[in-house]
Amino acid sequence: MGVLKFYFVFDIPEELVETLLTGGFSVPKRLHKRAVARNLLKRRMREAFRLNKEILLPALQRNNQRLVIFVTYTRPFVAKYSQIAGALKAGLHHLAQEIEKREADSDISG
Numbered sequence: 001m002g003v004l005k006f007y008f009v010f011d012i013p014e015e016l017v018e019t020l021l022t023g024g025f026s027v028p029k030r031l032h033k034r035a036v037a038r039n040l041l042k043r044r045m046r047e048a049f050r051l052n053k054e055i056l057l058p059a060l061q062r063n064n065q066r067l068v069i070f071v072t073y074t075r076p077f078v079a080k081y082s083q084i085a086g087a088l089k090a091g092l093h094h095l096a097q098e099i100e101k102r103e104a105d106s107d108i109s110g
Contacts (some may be wrong), residue, residue: 003079003083004074006095010074014066017066021060023069024069024071031076051085063099
């Protein structure tokens with residue numbers, strides 16, 4: 001199991017979210033009591049998201065869809081940036097495939 005857990009919502013109304021892709025990040029206090037560790041992990045997740053969000057943008061632009069992603073850190077240890085970035089990248093690739101699949105399904109049915 002990875003260090004990150006993804007939650008996401010498709011088809012957000014334009015009035016609620018201005019951008020195509022919005023991300024939120026959380027590190028539970030029950031896993032990391034010290035704010036220093038929680039903030040470090042959130043900084044690492046935000047940076048990995050900033051550098052890799054281009055994975056999702058083309059699919060969202062093609063469909064003119066909006067996506068809100070919420071990422072939660074799930075491990076009781078402080079992972080290295082490379083491990084967090086790898087998990088985030090894998091999750092974004094998986095989401096991109098889901099978007100493409102939704103696009104193909106809507107083309108078939110409609």
